[in-house]
Structures are given as C-alpha cells and as structure tokens.
Amino acid sequence: MSNYQTHEDLDGYDDERNFIGYSYTLSLKLGSVEHLINEIPLKRIYNVNESSETSIKGQIEDYICGDVKYLLRDMEYSEEQKQQLANEISVLIGYSTKIFTLKPRTAIFEYSSIQEG
Numbered sequence: 001m002s003n004y005q006t007h008e009d010l011d012g013y014d015d016e017r018n019f020i021g022y023s024y025t026l027s028l029k030l031g032s033v034e035h036l037i038n039e040i041p042l043k044r045i046y047n048v049n050e051s052s053e054t055s056i057k058g059q060i061e062d063y064i065c066g067d068v069k070y071l072l073r074d075m076e077y078s079e080e081q082k083q084q085l086a087n088e089i090s091v092l093i094g095y096s097t098k099i100f101t102l103k104p105r106t107a108i109f110e111y112s113s114i115q116e117g
Contacts, residue, residue: 001093003027003036012044019044024097030071037067040097060094068093 009021022042028035040063045051068086075082 001026001028001096004097006042007039014044017046019046021045026093026097028067028071028093033071033074035067035071037064040064056094056098060090064093065090 004024004026006022006024009023012019012021021044023039024042025036025038025040028037040059041054042059043051043053065086068090069082072082072086075085077085
C-alpha cells in the first residue's frame with residue numbers, strides 16, 4: 001500500500017444539497033500488479049449541524065474489496081480462496097488507513113452576517 005492522499009471537495013452535490021466531501025485514494029501493489037483505488041469517501045459536511053461519515057465497514061465493502069479482488073484475479077487459487085483472501089486484505093487496508101489519518105480535516109464555515117466590517 002502506498003501513495004495515500006486525502007482529498008477535499010468543496011463543491012460536492014448530492015440529492016439536491018451541497019456538501020463538502022472528504023475522501024482518500026491509495027495505491028495497492030501485489031507482486032507485479034498495481035492498482036489505484038480512487039475516492040474512498042470519509043465524511044460529508046452538509047452544514048454546520050449536519051454531516052455524515054462513511055463507516056470503515058462501508059469503505060471496505062463498497063470501495064476497497066472489489067479493487068483487491070482485481071489484484072488477485074490472476075492468482076492460481078480457487079475462487080473461494082481468492083474471495084477469502086480479498087476479504088482479509090481489504091479489512092487490513094481499511095483499518096490501516098487509520099494510521100495515516102486519525103481524523104479528516106473539517107471545513108470552517110464563515111457567515112458574512114457575523115463578520116465585522
């Protein structure tokens with residue numbers, strides 16, 4: 001695992017609402033096969049009082065595991081063994097990212113009516 005980078009999207013849009021999104025990307029390499037996992041979501045901030053976070057389980061199941069399976073596609077194991085290995089590696093990757101960042105950066109909201117002139 002390498003090239004861990006966090007991303008901030010100041011112009012996110014979902015279900016007719018704007019949000020500030022936080023995500024990360026990382027590269028996986030197994031043997032000679034390398035693959036970039038893009039935009040694994042961490043958190044969305046809709047306004048000062050509303051935000052949502054993507055659980056580690058959700059990150060693993062929805063974003064990481066499929067890419068790990070891709071890395072294992074040419075290994076000479078049964079499909080059942082590949083599935084089990086992909087699940088185990090995905091869990092390790094999902095939780096190891098907590099080493100790289102304990103908390104995503106959060107946005108600061110400024111309101112023009114509060115600023116002094």
